[in-house]
Amino acid sequence: MDAKDYTAKLIEHFQHPRNVGRIPRPDGVGVIGDPSCGDHLRIYIKVEGDRLKKIKFEVYGCPAAIATTSVLTEMALGKTLDEALKIRAQDVASELGGLSAMKMHCSNLGTAALYQAICLYRQRQSRGKKGTVLFVPHGTE
Numbered sequence: 001m002d003a004k005d006y007t008a009k010l011i012e013h014f015q016h017p018r019n020v021g022r023i024p025r026p027d028g029v030g031v032i033g034d035p036s037c038g039d040h041l042r043i044y045i046k047v048e049g050d051r052l053k054k055i056k057f058e059v060y061g062c063p064a065a066i067a068t069t070s071v072l073t074e075m076a077l078g079k080t081l082d083e084a085l086k087i088r089a090q091d092v093a094s095e096l097g098g099l100s101a102m103k104m105h106c107s108n109l110g111t112a113a114l115y116q117a118i119c120l121y122r123q124r125q126s127r128g129k130k131g132t133v134l135f136v137p138h139g140t141e
């Protein structure tokens with residue numbers, strides 16, 4: 001795998017990732033790792049009026065993991081939580097102009113972490129409410 005396998009947009013996001021960092025006292029955090037490659041990331045969210053007001057991430061990973069998470073944060077920012085939950089790894093790859101089959105798993109990290117962060121937020125919101133579904137594992141919804 002080398003640079004010729006990456007689109008210009010992917011390389012640009014890798015070199016200048018957006019929304020990197022932490023959010024103090026976030027409303028939700030998603031932490032995910034891929035045991036097959038050792039990469040992992042965290043996504044922090046702030047929610048206002050059911051919309052994603054802020055998203056930040058920290059990643060220890062390959063160029064594709066950095067770029068896909070960067071573009072994911074741009075895609076999700078300002079969306080309602082339900083809209084953000086509909087963003088799939090394939091949508092992220094398409095936004096970057098494509099991703100090789102070998103690198104598709106990299107775009108799963110960000111979407112899975114965002115899903116977790118939103119679930120954690122909703123779990124906190126619904127704490128104490130009887131009969132509320134608190135967590136649905138990614139991919140089983």
Ligand code: FES
Nearest residue numbers: 037039062065106
């Ligand atoms: S190689 Fe593991 S996330 Fe890209």
